[in-house]
Amino acid sequence: MPQKPAATMADAIAAYHSYVSGQLDELRNHLGTLRAAVANADTPGAQGAWLQAQQCWQRVGAAYGSFGELGDAIAPGSRGLQGGSADPEFKGLRRIEYGLWHGQGAPQLLPAIDQLAKDLQALAAKLPGLSTDPADMPLRLHEILEDSQRDHLSGNGDQGSGMAIALTRADVEATQEVLDLLRTLLQGLKAGFPALLDQQLAALLKVIDQTRTGGTWTPYRSLSLLQRQRINGALGRVLESLALVPALFSTD
Known part of the structure; x- marks a missing residue:
């Protein structure tokens, strides 16, 4: 659901923390479904629940960089770990993804799963006291999709699911949430700019959704060259526009 535009940056931060709290609650619900499916040896059900949980985490978007070690524990990759996928420090949603697809x-x-549930509970308890630098919201409005390009569409973050497109879509939704909160402030800095971003995000969602067949997400590497080009082109256009946002706020 679109957020109500905030009148001040402090209002935007408070509203986004409330939104994030709701996303974490939903993530914990999906984690319960995931645990039950794993316990019942229902691999397809567990894979579906994992995807919903990971999409919730992607929608947290603009806040995850503020979570410190708890954020790192929820969805890290295995790259850079000495033991790779077998490293004890490889945990969270990406560790579960690896296991489900291997x-x-x-x-x-x-x-x-149980350790992730504990980490999520600790993060939810920490959230009310979390402080966010006012400069972070404009910066993260750009960084959400920048991270999507780096981690999803590159294949760097994938642990076997092939769900880069589904996760990129969740990142677009997170970007739209932040944009909706900053809309009034952005409009005051550059008239018509929020509407342009809306159009570009909608165009990106359109080409993403065109890759879905019968409700099933196609692995990114299985898309045609034309489909990948359309997604990367639409993503590049919106990233170019979003890159202006931090500079606009820095001159406010």
Whole structure:
């Protein structure tokens, strides 16, 4: 649901923290479904629940960089870890993704799920006291999709699911949430700019959704060259526009 435009940056930050709290609640619900599916050896059900949980985390968007070690524990990758996917520090949603798409079952996955549940509970408790630099909201409005380009569409973050397009879509939704909150402030700095961003985000969503068949997400590497070009072109256009946002606020 679109956020009500905020009159001040302090209002925008407060409203976004409330939004994030709701996303974390939803994520925990999906995690419960995921745990039950893993315990019942329902791999397709567990994979579907994992995707919904990971999409919730992507929609947190503009706040995850403020979470410190707890944020790093929820969805890190295995790149850079000495032991790779077998490293004890590889945990959270990406660890669960790896197991679900590499034949692991309850003995390997339930401990990872239970640890993630504890980390999410700790993060939810920490959220009310979290402070966010006013400069972070404009910066993250650009960084959400920049991270999507770097981590999803490059394949760097994938642990076997191939769900780069589904996760990129969630990042677009997170970007739209931040834009909706900053709309009034942005309009005052550059008239007509929020409307342009709306159009570009809508165009990106359109080409993303055109890749979905019968409600099923196609792995990014299985898309045609033309489909990938359309997504990358639309993403590039919106990133070029979003890159102006931090500079606009820095001169306010």
